[in-house]
Each structure stands twice: as structure tokens, then as C-alpha cells.
Amino acid sequence: MTPFKLTDELLEEIQLLIEHQNDVDLRAKMKEFHYADVAEIVNELEVEEATYLIKLLDSEKTSDILTELDEDVREAILNNLSPKEIAGEIEELDTDDAADIVGELPKEIVQEVISEIEDREHAKDIVDLLRYDDNTAGGLMAKELVKVKENWTVTTCVKEMRAQAENVTRVHSIYVVDDDDKLKGRLSLKDLLTTSPKAHIKTVYIPKVDSVNVNEKPEEVAKIMSKYDLEAIPVIDEIGRLVGRITIDDIVDVIREEADKDYQMAAGISQDVEADDSIWELTRARLPWLVLGLFGGAAAAVIMGGFEEMFRQYTVLFLFTPLIAAMAGNVGVQSSAIIVQGLANDDIKGSIGSRLIKEMLLALLNGVILSALLLIFTWFWKGDFYTALAISVSLIAVIVVAGFIGTFTPLFLHKRGIDPAIATGPFITTSNDIFGILIYFMIAKLILGI
The missing domain is CATH 1.25.60.10 (MgtE N-terminal domain-like)
Structure with missing residues (x-):
């Protein structure tokens, strides 16, 4: 086709x-x-x-x-x-x-x-x-499903299933309920076909069935269906009655919408917008993070202003300021992106402390390798070993701190019930720019003895 x-x-x-x-x-x-x-x-x-x-x-x-x-x-x-x-x-x-x-x-x-x-x-x-x-799951579910009573015979069950299936586009599962419509389990089509027509459903149904409450968040429903490879999942109310089902096509929409939202937040867009929206709507979505970036840049300028004397003596330090800021931002975004992805997929296990230690060790290893390359480059370029050492050591410290901030921030936000995706964009970049520049000049000043 x-x-x-x-x-x-x-x-x-x-x-x-x-x-x-x-x-x-x-x-x-x-x-x-x-x-x-x-x-x-x-x-x-x-x-x-x-x-x-x-x-x-x-x-x-x-x-x-x-x-x-x-x-x-x-x-x-x-x-x-x-x-x-x-x-x-x-x-x-x-x-x-x-x-x-x-x-x-x-x-x-x-x-x-x-x-x-x-x-x-x-x-x-x-x-x-x-x-x-x-x-909520209730807002996502459909009412169309096939359900049978546990006290029905197989013959009655088949008859009722035929009638119900006329209103169902696709039969993913057959659910078993009691006389009060409380979900009891699911029915295997194979067991139904191989069981005596006079047998009762309660003797053949499978009591284990995954379900979600009507008040469950769609993201949690998506995790459950993904984990257990479900094409559909039944939805129950507060007292366990079967009230609907959610199918995989609805969950795909949820996953796509969540991915779009996280992508926009990572790009510094504070609300769900599309390219065809009005200029005013797009401005409202983008401006808050741009204002944050503006204040962050102003803060970095103030910090740099406090080291004017060092600039006069070591102009080369100024040349490497964009590199330090860029590395801090990149490392922070990488760390936060991995954590946010892990939280979204429910892959983050263990304590925050162990996760921080792992990410900081990773940042330290990357920092040492990158700093060694920068040391060699700067030393050969400018011929001043101590200046090259100051810049390289600063880079290690900046990368480690950026890794810490990029890891801790989304974990902290998640613990507080705030969407951690907010930490993968301008928030992390701006904060790391400020801390990175401050650390850079303080370490350089210490090593160079200014």
C-alpha cells in the first residue's frame, strides 16, 4: 500500500x-x-x-x-x-x-x-x-466492553457476548463481574470454547486481572499498560465496579501528548502550544523562560564584574568564559534529561543519595578527560602552564557541580509532586551558567594567586 x-x-x-x-x-x-x-x-x-x-x-x-x-x-x-x-x-x-x-x-x-x-x-x-x-482514567475510558456474570453458564455467556459485541469495535478482553458489577477477573476464549456448555463461568474464569481506578492519572495507566504489554485495561470505580476500559490507542495519544509537553518544557515553553497558535499565545508560552534567561545572564554579568581586576591581568580567562558556561549547561541538561527519562519510565531505583553519587562520579570522569584535553590545548596555545591549569581545574569543578544540579533538581521536583521535565530546559542551563562562571573565576583566582 x-x-x-x-x-x-x-x-x-x-x-x-x-x-x-x-x-x-x-x-x-x-x-x-x-x-x-x-x-x-x-x-x-x-x-x-x-x-x-x-x-x-x-x-x-x-x-x-x-x-x-x-x-x-x-x-x-x-x-x-x-x-x-x-x-x-x-x-x-x-x-x-x-x-x-x-x-x-x-x-x-x-x-x-x-x-x-x-x-x-x-x-x-x-x-x-x-x-x-x-x-483521569475515567476521562480516558470508553464504556464499550464485553462483560459476563460469574454465575452464568457457558451457553448463556456466549449468547450475551454476541449481543454485547455488536456495540464493540474490537473485543480485547472478556471481563467477569458479580451480580453487583464488581470486577472479578477475565475470561479466556480458549477456556470458554473447551468447557462444557452447562458449566458456570465462575469455575473457568481467571481471577487475576490488572485494572485501574477511575481517578488514576493517565500517565500511571500508560506505565501499567506498557509494563504488562496490555492492549486494554479495565477501569473500576471506588467500590470495585467495572465501569469502562481503556484501549492502547488512547494510551498512545497520552504518551505522545506527554512527550510533546516534556519536549516543549525542555525547550523553555511553559504551556502547550502549536505552531499555528496566535502570536500572543506563543509569546505567553515562551516569554517566562526567556525572562528567566535574561535575569540569569544579568546575574552572570554582575559576577563577572566582580573579577575585573583579574581580567586585566589574565585576558585569556575571559576568552574561555563561553566555553565554561556552555559545558556547564550541556552537562546539566544531559544529567537532568537522563533522570527525567528514568522517572517517566519508572526506571529510577534506590535512594537520591546513591543516584547523586553515581552521576557525580560520572561527571568527574568526564571532567577529568575533558580538562586534560583543554590543559594541553591551552598550554600549547598560550604557553602559560598555570593559566591553563587554572582553566582546566575550574572546568572539572564546574562539570561536577553541573552534574549535581542536573541530577538533584529533577529528583527534588519529583519528590515534591512537580513535573521534573521543567528541569531539563532553561532552568538548568541558566542556573548552571551562574554557578559555573562563579566557580570558574573563584578557582582561577585561587590558583593564580590574584
């Missing part, structure tokens, strides 16, 4: 079909593409064109298209649809995707859209999901 690629020619062809309202050819053209590819096309159309296309195609396909669209594009299209038309799209979606879209609608039309949904059980499930916070 050839990967889809949106070209200018294809986009122009579709726009012409829309302009001339050539519905027959337009439907035929869209039939060639996967709904995710159509979403890519819709993202590039004008709002009026996108709305026309969505209204033209069957809801069975456009409902999936809506879930793949950029949020701002989807919002613009939904604003052009009536509550009844929106309800038609919602009815074709699984409850988790439906709840996500309904949750984005203006509050004044949510009730109207819900009332237009013909499948009242589907509407009830959507309303139920809207009660949960987006940043």
Missing part, C-alpha cells in the same frame, strides 16, 4: 470539486482514502469547504474524521453544524471519542446535542463520562 501524501494538485482538485458542487465525483474521490487521510485534507481546507465536505459524506466516515482533526478546525466545523447534525456524528463514535467532542462544545448547546441522540443508552454513557476529569 502506497503511503498517502497530500499534494497541492490533489488539494486543488478537491477544492474545485467542492466549488462546483460535484458531489458524485467528490464522494467517489473521498472513498479512495482512509478517514485519517481525509482528515489531513480537511485540515487544509477553508472552514466553508471543510463543512461542505463533512455534510456531504456519511456520518459513519465523517465521525472518525472529526476525531482526527486539529482541535481548532474541528471547533470551526462544529460551529457550522446544527445540534441534530452533531448528534448524528456523535452516535457513530465510541463513547470516549464522543465524550471528548461533546466536552469541547459550548455549554449552551451540549444539552441540545445530547437530547438529539436517538440511542438513549449511548447518550447516557456519554453524560456519565463527562462527569470525569480529563486528566
Whole structure:
């Protein structure tokens, strides 16, 4: 299968079909593409064109298209649809995707859209999901699943499974509950097929099943599913009742969003933004860390101002200031990035003290190697051994301190319940610049006897 690629020619062809309202050819053209590819096309159309296309195609396909669209594009299209038309799209979606879209609608039309949904059980499930916070397992789960009662016979179980499976896109697991809907375990399809039709489910189900609470954070759910290689995981409420399931496609979205957020924080962007956002939104996201960098640079300048006399005697020290600052920042970011990654993957074991010692020993080894190379270079370049020694020894100290700061900061933030990803960007770079320059000049002053 050839990967889809949106070209200018294809986009122009579709726009012409829309302009001339050539519905027959337009439907035929869209039939060639996967709904995710159509979403890519819709993202590039004008709002009026996108709305026309969505209204033209069957809801069975456009409902999936809506879930793949950029949020701002989807919002613009939904604003052009009536509550009844929106309800038609919602009815074709699984409850988790439906709840996500309904949750984005203006509050004044949510009730109207819900009332237009013909499948009242589907509407009830959507309303139920809207009660949960987006940043919880409850806000992530879908209601569609297959569950059987432990006191059913195999014959009854198969009959009920057939009825339930009609509303489930993909059956990952069969869950077993008691009469109060409390999760008891899971059912193996093999055991079901090889057991007597008159046997009761409670005699064949597997009591061990991984589950998460409705209030669990999505990041924790992702860790559990990743650790145990689960395609789906059941969600239970506070008293152990089975209320939904989370599938791997939802977890992939969580992992991607978390990675995007961490990447932006590491780059010094304080909130979730995209390239297409307004200048004001992008400025608000970037400016705080730029202000921090400004004050950090000003602090470094003040520190350097206190060593003016040393500059006059040893101008070469000034030449190596950018190198010292850069090495401090690089080492700090490397150390913090490893720790943040380990915390995200739940790979950090042992005490903070042992982790700090390991990272500082690593920094010391790297510092000695780099400093030896710098000593040789500076000595041959300037012909002054003591100046070269002062710069090289300073570099070792700066690298060790930077490694300490880069390791300790994310661990400390994590212990305090603060996202450690904040420590991988300008925060670490700025703090290490300041400490690095201060250590550099103090050690140089000590060795050179100024």
C-alpha cells in the first residue's frame, strides 16, 4: 500500500470539486482514502469547504474524521453544524471519542446535542463520562466492553457476548463481574470454547486481572499498560465496579501528548502550544523562560564584574568564559534529561543519595578527560602552564557541580509532586551558567594567586 501524501494538485482538485458542487465525483474521490487521510485534507481546507465536505459524506466516515482533526478546525466545523447534525456524528463514535467532542462544545448547546441522540443508552454513557476529569482514567475510558456474570453458564455467556459485541469495535478482553458489577477477573476464549456448555463461568474464569481506578492519572495507566504489554485495561470505580476500559490507542495519544509537553518544557515553553497558535499565545508560552534567561545572564554579568581586576591581568580567562558556561549547561541538561527519562519510565531505583553519587562520579570522569584535553590545548596555545591549569581545574569543578544540579533538581521536583521535565530546559542551563562562571573565576583566582 502506497503511503498517502497530500499534494497541492490533489488539494486543488478537491477544492474545485467542492466549488462546483460535484458531489458524485467528490464522494467517489473521498472513498479512495482512509478517514485519517481525509482528515489531513480537511485540515487544509477553508472552514466553508471543510463543512461542505463533512455534510456531504456519511456520518459513519465523517465521525472518525472529526476525531482526527486539529482541535481548532474541528471547533470551526462544529460551529457550522446544527445540534441534530452533531448528534448524528456523535452516535457513530465510541463513547470516549464522543465524550471528548461533546466536552469541547459550548455549554449552551451540549444539552441540545445530547437530547438529539436517538440511542438513549449511548447518550447516557456519554453524560456519565463527562462527569470525569480529563486528566483521569475515567476521562480516558470508553464504556464499550464485553462483560459476563460469574454465575452464568457457558451457553448463556456466549449468547450475551454476541449481543454485547455488536456495540464493540474490537473485543480485547472478556471481563467477569458479580451480580453487583464488581470486577472479578477475565475470561479466556480458549477456556470458554473447551468447557462444557452447562458449566458456570465462575469455575473457568481467571481471577487475576490488572485494572485501574477511575481517578488514576493517565500517565500511571500508560506505565501499567506498557509494563504488562496490555492492549486494554479495565477501569473500576471506588467500590470495585467495572465501569469502562481503556484501549492502547488512547494510551498512545497520552504518551505522545506527554512527550510533546516534556519536549516543549525542555525547550523553555511553559504551556502547550502549536505552531499555528496566535502570536500572543506563543509569546505567553515562551516569554517566562526567556525572562528567566535574561535575569540569569544579568546575574552572570554582575559576577563577572566582580573579577575585573583579574581580567586585566589574565585576558585569556575571559576568552574561555563561553566555553565554561556552555559545558556547564550541556552537562546539566544531559544529567537532568537522563533522570527525567528514568522517572517517566519508572526506571529510577534506590535512594537520591546513591543516584547523586553515581552521576557525580560520572561527571568527574568526564571532567577529568575533558580538562586534560583543554590543559594541553591551552598550554600549547598560550604557553602559560598555570593559566591553563587554572582553566582546566575550574572546568572539572564546574562539570561536577553541573552534574549535581542536573541530577538533584529533577529528583527534588519529583519528590515534591512537580513535573521534573521543567528541569531539563532553561532552568538548568541558566542556573548552571551562574554557578559555573562563579566557580570558574573563584578557582582561577585561587590558583593564580590574584
